[in-house]
Amino acid sequence: MNIFNIITMNSLKKVLLINAHLTYPNWSEGTLNASFHQIAKTYFEERNYEILETIVEAGYDADEEVEKHLQADIIILQTPVNWFSAPWIYKKYIDEVFNSGGRSKKFIDGDGRTREDLSRQYGTGGNLQGKKFMVSATWNAPSAAFDDPNQILFQGRSTADFFIPITSNYRFCGVEILPDYNCFDIFKDGDIAKDLESYPAHLEKVLNLK
Numbered sequence: 001m002n003i004f005n006i007i008t009m010n011s012l013k014k015v016l017l018i019n020a021h022l023t024y025p026n027w028s029e030g031t032l033n034a035s036f037h038q039i040a041k042t043y044f045e046e047r048n049y050e051i052l053e054t055i056v057e058a059g060y061d062a063d064e065e066v067e068k069h070l071q072a073d074i075i076i077l078q079t080p081v082n083w084f085s086a087p088w089i090y091k092k093y094i095d096e097v098f099n100s101g102g103r104s105k106k107f108i109d110g111d112g113r114t115r116e117d118l119s120r121q122y123g124t125g126g127n128l129q130g131k132k133f134m135v136s137a138t139w140n141a142p143s144a145a146f147d148d149p150n151q152i153l154f155q156g157r158s159t160a161d162f163f164i165p166i167t168s169n170y171r172f173c174g175v176e177i178l179p180d181y182n183c184f185d186i187f188k189d190g191d192i193a194k195d196l197e198s199y200p201a202h203l204e205k206v207l208n209l210k
Contacts, residue, residue: 062096
C-alpha cells in the first residue's frame, strides 16, 4: 500500500453503527432493526464513509469500543424500545464502554466542575467534542402518544425527552445530539415500508450530507 492510499484511508470520515437488538425467539427476531442498520450502512458506504459496526448481542470488547468511538465522526444507535427502554444488553454495553472511556480519560476528564471556576457546569468535562450521535428506534407505541399533553402515558413528552437517559451519556462526553428517527406502531397500524424508505432522507437532513 502506498503512502497516498494510507493518507486517504486515514482521512476518510467514519461512522459507528451500533445495533442493540436482543433476540426473543418466536417474538422479536431483529429483522426490522437489522434492516434499518443496513440502510444506514449502505447510506454511508455510498458517501465513502468508513463503517465501524457493533452488534451488541454478538459480543464486544469494551476497550475496543472506546477506540471505535474515538475514531467515529458519527455514532448511530439502532434499537428497539422494549418496556420503555433500550434492551438491557445496551445498558450493560454503555456501563462497560463508558466506564472504560472514563477511567482512561479518553471520553471525559471529570464532570466539568472545578473549584477554580464555579461557573463551570456539571456535564461540561467531555473530550468527544465534534462528534454526532443519533438514535433510530422501533416502537410498538404510535406516534400519537407523543407531543400531546392529552395523552395519558407520556403527557406531552417528545421522543427526544424519552431518550434523555441514552443521549445524556453522549452529551456528558461532549457529543452533539441529532434529532432521532422512529418507526412507530410496528405491530398494528404502522407503515414500516414507508419508514424504511424515508430513513435515508432523515439522515441527509440531520447530517447535511450530499
